[in-house]
Amino acid sequence: MPSPTKKTKRSTIAFRAASLGVAAALLMALGGCGRTDTTTPSSARATDVRARFGTVDCRQAKCVALTFDAGPSEHSARLLDILAEEQVPATFFLMGRRHIDRYPELVRRMADEGHELANHTWTHRNLTDLQPDQIREELTRTDDAIEELTGRRPTLMRPPQGRTDARVHEICRELGLAEILWSVTAKDYATTDSDVITRRVLSQVSRDGIVLLHDLYDGTVPAVPGIIRVLKERGYVFVTVPQLLAPGRAEPGKVYR
Template sequence: MLFPIKKMKGTRIAFRATATAAAVTALTLALTSCTHLDTTPPSTVRATDVQARFGTVDCRVAKCIALTFDAGPSKHSARLLDILKEEQVPATFFLLGKRHIDTYPELVRRMAAEGHELASHTWTHRILTDLEPDEIREELVRTNEEIERLTGRRPTLMRPPQGRTDDTVHEISRELGLSEVLWSVTAKDYQTSDSDLITRRVLDQSSRDGIILLHDLYDGTVPAVPGIIDALKARGYVFVTVPQLLAPGKAEPGAVYR
């Protein structure tokens, strides 16, 4: 876009805004519907507490990446858990309440028992930025309570539907002890059932400290997972949960990570 500025004798000079700035602004607006969003990368969190203990993987040294799945459990989740168990890959599941947690409680228990991180994706997938504060609390509290009832552990992470968040969502998340987790890699698997395309999209975008967004409720996603895992392992990646990705730092309630 050109911005003309008048000068003496009617001459004009045009300045072109950089493509990078425009692209960043467009991405932020599309993802969050906010005019500004401060997010924290995993590497920054890890640098905050070098003395803390962490798991068997040190992501300050290892080339880590996190697989995350939204809107489950579903009819495909048992097969996904079989794959993850066979591949010895942990994942982070952002679970949906209505027609998911309440339909497949045994899969929620299995996810927890097999060492995966369970988190909230709200109860009904309503867009949080469209809701009143009490409605936002209801979406998050109900999901947290049900996950805790089934597993004995209350979630500390949540992912807002469509990644849409704002200051009100941040404040309520802080109040409830929840950190918001977005993503850096998306296969847009809600648009296609082509497993090969899903695999290619993930591999094309993946980089160190990446957070991969997938949905285990779509038909093409779970069949793509073995190929994604094998290809990223061949590139030297180590799969971790989101908390492991941040360790030895720790996610802060109300903060947003991507």
């Protein structure tokens, strides 16, 4: 018969293993993407030397990409003014209902001023909760609207809340869309304090960073000039997501962070 001491040790080991399993599962859930494999910008650049360069070679320059979700909104015109003044390109992940259809002139302006336009679904529903036909509708309807306004169909998308899975990957591959997540977030949906937003971004940014912001919240656009100024002082060069990946290209169905 096993001794009480051995039984206690086995129980302790089992408890610790179970606790680690719970912690790992919780971390995956909080991360939004579970076990999704992601590709870094530096890895993407190494995959295809045949593609054309953007205006910046991020293999040499210290690049960062500003991205804005869930616009356009009433704040987007001011944001575009700031980006034009600072000569900074951005990537806009646009939402359809009550955004693209409400501000078509801003969508056209974004494209005309050289920004990258991408897909953030039509209604911002969690794609992992939807059936395949519903996922296709969310993405296709947004792609169609952007193409109708700009003449160019998006090749990038960002899943709402970063929630994605194998089924979303497959449908994105079918539709010619790569999934773009982020490496820096200000959580600007939770504060209207522009100084807080600025500090959060600046404390997280590193080379090849993909910064997640939202141009529909009151505190975000006022934070952008300070973010740009400090990052320029630190030697960063601002690029769109495709420029960040060049000379590689975002491959449909793959996830980049």
